[in-house]
Amino acid sequence: MSEGPAREHRLVLFASDNYAGVYPAVLASIAAANGGFAPAYGDDDWTLALQERMREVFGDVDVFPVFNGTGGNVTALATVMQPFEAVICAETAHINVDECGAPERFTGGKLVDLPTPDGKLTPELVRGALVGSGDQHHVQTRVVSITQPTELGTVYTPGETSALAAVAHAAGLLLHVDGARLVNAAVGLGTGLREITADCGVDVLTFGGTKNGLLGGEAVVFFRHDLAERYLFVRKQGMQLASKMRFVSAQLLRLLEGELWRETAGHANAMAQRLAAAAASVPGVRVAYPVQANAVFVALPAPVTERLLEDYRFYTWDEQTGVVRWMCSWQTTPDDVDRLASALRDAVASA
Numbered sequence: 218m219s220e221g222p223a224r225e226h227r228l229v230l231f232a233s234d235n236y237a238g239v240y241p242a243v244l245a246s247i248a249a250a251n252g253g254f255a256p257a258y259g260d261d262d263w264t265l266a267l268q269e270r271m272r273e274v275f276g277d278v279d280v281f282p283v284f285n286g287t288g289g290n291v292t293a294l295a296t297v298m299q300p301f302e303a304v305i306c307a308e309t310a311h312i313n314v315d316e317c318g319a320p321e322r323f324t325g326g327k328l329v330d331l332p333t334p335d336g337k338l339t340p341e342l343v344r345g346a347l348v349g350s351g352d353q354h355h356v357q358t359r360v361v362s363i364t365q366p367t368e369l370g371t372v373y374t375p376g377e378t379s380a381l382a383a384v385a386h387a388a389g390l391l392l393h394v395d396g397a398r399l400v401n402a403a404v405g406l407g408t409g410l411r412e413i414t415a416d417c418g419v420d421v422l423t424f425g426g427t428k429n430g431l432l433g434g435e436a437v438v439f440f441r442h443d444l445a446e447r448y449l450f451v452r453k454q455g456m457q458l459a460s461k462m463r464f465v466s467a468q469l470l471r472l473l474e475g476e477l478w479r480e481t482a483g484h485a486n487a488m489a490q491r492l493a494a495a496a497a498s499v500p501g502v503r504v505a506y507p508v509q510a511n512a513v514f515v516a517l518p519a520p521v522t523e524r525l526l527e528d529y530r531f532y533t534w535d536e537q538t539g540v541v542r543w544m545c546s547w548q549t550t551p552d553d554v555d556r557l558a559s560a561l562r563d564a565v566a567s568a
């Protein structure tokens with residue numbers, strides 16, 4: 218590799234976990250699947266094996282590989298709701314702020330986004346938004362969607378997810394989980410994947426891979442067979458049906474095999490803890506949210522952010538409060554973290 222890209226890599230690495238490369242064992246799984254001809258559109262051995270493995274992990278589920286997280290969320294929601302229905306989500310939810318309105322466009326329904334202190338919906342918040350049921354003038358709430366871990370790096374405990382499922386089900390609604398980083402949440406909680414989904418009453422999940430070392434691939438997972446019945450058609454119409462699906466499935470399979478995800482997410486989360494501890498020790502720097510997965514949010518004085526942005530690329534999350542986001546990935550090294558911490562100390566000292 219030339220000097221240029223290598224240097225650039227150092228500058229952008231905390232911007233997001235999808236700035237990381239492909240995990241070597243995952244890359245090898247793509248090469249291993251490249252042995253010759255295989256049936257297209259999901260009739261291949263890798264997709265069948267993925268279905269089996271997912272059933273071992275999650276229970277009696279139906280699994281559908283897709284290209285990306287936005288497509289997974291949108292097609293999952295479009296399958297379970299009508300255009301006159303609504304999805305309750307946090308104001309900060311990816312479906313609400315980072316999917317360019319795709320959920321509204323493709324489902325035809327409405328997102329009812331609620332402000333939260335930490336990115337997490339609560340039963341009280343959901344109950345308060347359950348209005349207009351049966352009223353022909355009002356959208357009918359159909360889904361509660363949560364992100365696990367949240368866009369603010371916090372996680373729902375199994376108890377919190379179960380409580381949301383109970384409220385949803387009591388009102389005749391479904392619980393959807395945007396699990397772009399579900400494995401980071403499981404590592405943060407010290408649980409398996411089933412304990413934070415099936416065992417809590419989750420109905421449909423968008424299971425993420427790309428943020429944990431895949432070249433590209435996620436899966437929509439239905440925990441009720443009746444909900445999955447229409448998905449094949451929604452996925453195709455929603456342009457998420459991969460013809461060479463074996464390569465998407467092989468990657469997801471590899472992430473699940475031997476629980477490789479514990480390594481990728483475990484490392485990313487550990488790097489986030491290291492970074493949060495270093496940042497918290499710098500005077501004037503406040504860690505804004507509990508660091509429970511692989512994201513670190515800190516409130517910085519504006520001149521400090523400006524100084525750091527000369528060398529690093531990362532997102533300012535809230536202009537008002539000066540909160541910025543640093544993401545760690547399977548590829549972030551302790552040295553990377555220590556360099557950013559040292560740059561932070563220097564920036565604070567010179568600001």
Ligand SMILES: Cc1ncc(COP(=O)(O)O)c(C=O)c1O
Pocket residue numbers: 285286287288311312364367368395397398427
């Ligand atoms: C919480 C969350 N959901 C879903 C996605 C999926 O995004 P994409 O469509 O880029 O794969 C992301 C990516 O940033 C995310 O952070």
